[in-house]
Amino acid sequence: MRKFAELRNFLEEQHDRYNRPAFIASDPISIPHQYQKKQDIEISGFVAAVLAWGQRKTIINKCEEFFSYMDNTPHDFILHHQEDDLKPFLNFKHRTFNATDALYFIVFFRHFYQQHNSLEEAFWQGMSEESPTVESGLTHFHDLFFSLPDYPTRTRKHVATPERNSACKRLNMYLRWMVRQDDRGVDFGIWHKIRPDQLVCPCDVHVDRVARQLGLITRKPTDWRTAVELTENLQKFDPTDPVKYDFALFGLGSNNQSTVSSS
Template sequence: MSQKELKSFLDSKFEEYNQPDFIPNDPICIPHEYAKKQDIEIAGLMAAVFAWGQRKTIINKSHEFLGYMDNDPHGFVLNHSEADLKPFLNFKHRTFNSTDALYFIHFFQWFYRQHDSLEKAFTEELSREAKMEVRLTHFFELFFSLPDHPIRTYKHVPNPARKSACKRINMFLRWMVRKDDKGVDFGLWDTMRPSQLICPCDLHVDRVARKLGLIHRKQTDWQTAIELTENLKKLDANDPVKYDFALFGLGVEEKF
């Protein structure tokens, strides 16, 4: 189809799937259970980190993890005792285990004792025009800047420098940065623009994008996510990742 036809098709699918009824069956339902900014950030990042496998399992594991925090993630990371950490010793989701869980909590405590928003982990000391590759590498380096950080946890915080497509962290950033009146994405952060976001490139999005000619690169890595986003910018330069709704919906709901 022509670019004009493709834009019309994906715009209609974006409108169809960017609706409140998208929320309950998607990991984004987890941060939607909270109202406090810091709770949304912590719950959102954990749900994104767990976004590997079936959505129902991701949601259940997110509930389990946050339940151990008494569903008060910000208060928990700031004020927990050593005894409060015991339930996490048995936590596991795929390759994410207790070592990873305890380090995430340790990082959150360290960070939120200094800052009021996780946004600063992606923006502090960086130009407003910094590319997303720079921001994600900065976050990775900051996240693992604490002494004795576990090397095994690297796999759960993707980094473009390691050639990862960074699907989960790009999804989290979409949630935090995109703004519209549909109520799905939160739009809590304003020091990054939607035009700077990179489209999350999961299996469904990747498959549909290839069928539509939006990806030609053989492998799926950071450069693939860039290629997809650049092609989506031809359809909407200001908000290219809105088409994540369309591509994901076509892949999961319609088996396109």
């Protein structure tokens, strides 16, 4: 790893460069930014995060298609839809996510929002103030998500869990969107029980590559322990908000920017 001060300054500069509203339009986070109601942001953000693989333009188009079937009122649709309202979803498909998955997501959301005001509870119920990371919250969310009778087995591949040693990159990205609070206008900061210092950095292919170049990852596989290793190293630069550097790492990687060689 290059010298501490040099690397911290570099990451701060890149964070400042990429954590800007101009980032929103071409990113899946643009989907929840179309809404104002808290529950609409939660639902649309979750679906956007789960569908976030492939070309970003395609992801955004597919998310817009998905929520057009809900008349762009996700929370109201979840709670009040009739059986006939679900027919458009029978033709929905993005990569390996299909109608079966879409319909189960709707079933789960209806069950959950009939009992709770915010999706944060689905994660927080597995955590506490003392939890060092969101690991137990992610595990609890996964188990809760698949606690309904006759859930489709195929849908399990779309909701990761640390118990399978997954890096949980999409869920960690989603939690970053919901939890992080700053004045930049990108992340929402609408959840207040989970703290930013409990978040784990989303470790996608771009972040992984740049982090390895900078010496922030040493493990060979990219799994849950790798995501924790990266986050622990980022905590050295900002203990209260380590995942803000996701902007720097992802921005550099997705724009094919080279990094200065480690020393």
